[in-house]
Amino acid sequence: AKRLSGKTILITGASSGIGRATALEFVKTAPDVRLILTARRQEQLEELKTEIETLSGAAEVLVKKLDVSEPADIKRFWAELPKEEWKDKLDILVNNAGLVKGFEHVGDIAEEDVNIMYNTNVTGLINMTQAVIPLFKTRDAGTIINIGSIAGREPYPGGSIYCSTKAAVRAFTESLRKELVSTRIRVAVIDPGQVETEFSVVRFRGDKAKADAVYAGVEPLTGEDIAEIVVFVAGRRENVVIADTLVFPSHQGGASSMHRK
Numbered sequence: 001a002k003r004l005s006g007k008t009i010l011i012t013g014a015s016s017g018i019g020r021a022t023a024l025e026f027v028k029t030a031p032d033v034r035l036i037l038t039a040r041r042q043e044q045l046e047e048l049k050t051e052i053e054t055l056s057g058a059a060e061v062l063v064k065k066l067d068v069s070e071p072a073d074i075k076r077f078w079a080e081l082p083k084e085e086w087k088d089k090l091d092i093l094v095n096n097a098g099l100v101k102g103f104e105h106v107g108d109i110a111e112e113d114v115n116i117m118y119n120t121n122v123t124g125l126i127n128m129t130q131a132v133i134p135l136f137k138t139r140d141a142g143t144i145i146n147i148g149s150i151a152g153r154e155p156y157p158g159g160s161i162y163c164s165t166k167a168a169v170r171a172f173t174e175s176l177r178k179e180l181v182s183t184r185i186r187v188a189v190i191d192p193g194q195v196e197t198e199f200s201v202v203r204f205r206g207d208k209a210k211a212d213a214v215y216a217g218v219e220p221l222t223g224e225d226i227a228e229i230v231v232f233v234a235g236r237r238e239n240v241v242i243a244d245t246l247v248f249p250s251h252q253g254g255a256s257s258m259h260r261k
């Protein structure tokens with residue numbers, strides 16, 4: 001808690017699921033954190049800000065609408081972010097924004113779905129990272145935590161695009177960590193297995209019944225479970241890098257190894 005006290009943390013995709021839970025977990029761990037909460041849905045972010053301010057009077061929260069899949073929007077975001085108060089103070093970036101669309105097989109995947117997954121999960125994460133690296137290098141400090149997935153390690157049929165985006169996150173993260181070995185900047189990837197969030201509702205394009213079926217007879221992880229790990233990774237002594245973490249619920253042994261009751 002002491003190590004995270006007063007830290008400035010930027011979270012992408014904070015409007016739901018893991019990102020939202022991560023914001024709350026940082027505040028529970030260090031009540032005086034300073035959070036920059038971003039996503040496309042501003043209303044959810046404003047609600048989260050109110051919830052955080054009720055939880056801790058000492059937390060500072062800045063809400064910013066940001067679509068990471070749009071390079072121009074990322075540029076606008078950084079240009080508008082108050083320099084001395086927020087940008088120059090940034091300590092931690094959590095690249096969490098991401099999504100999956102559909103289960104179609106190669107040959108049948110809509111171009112729009114390919115683009116939204118790559119532009120969000122890969123290009124968005126790269127662009128956000130490129131924006132903070134110069135800041136972190138100037139201070140020879142900073143932590144980048146990327147949310148990957150078991151899907152990046154174990155590709156499955158019907159997941160060619162999503163799985164390959166998460167494999168890209170993994171490779172990008174590893175190159176970056178190696179590029180930064182002469183610095184004090186930390187780079188981590190956390191790969192969750194099955195987590196119940198809005199993830200499957202988005203995958204099935206709003207079909208709640210299909211999304212619920214994904215979690216029938218199993219006990220998935222919650223956003224809070226992953227949030228606790230993000231905050232743990234961020235809160236280690238500055239010389240400690242928890243480089244790589246794979247997290248399953250107990251019924252899961254791999255992307256397609258699942259025990260159902």
Ligand code: NDP
Pocket residue numbers: 012013014015016017018019038039040041042066067068069070096097098099100120147148149150191192193194195196197198199200202223
């Ligand atoms: P949710 O759908 O609940 O949350 C996804 C978040 O990403 C939302 O806040 C959404 O906000 C945001 N987001 C999506 N597209 C964009 C965009 N273009 N720009 C900015 N923000 C965006 O799912 P999860 O919490 O589960 O997902 C979080 C991360 O965890 C993702 O990277 C996902 O791939 C990964 N993951 C999830 C697993 C799971 O089983 N749930 C397992 C392994 C990894 P908004 O719509 O407001 O923009």
Ligand code: 8X3
Pocket residue numbers: 148149150151159162192193194255
């Ligand atoms: C989410 C995990 O296996 O449903 O990243 O794609 S999986």
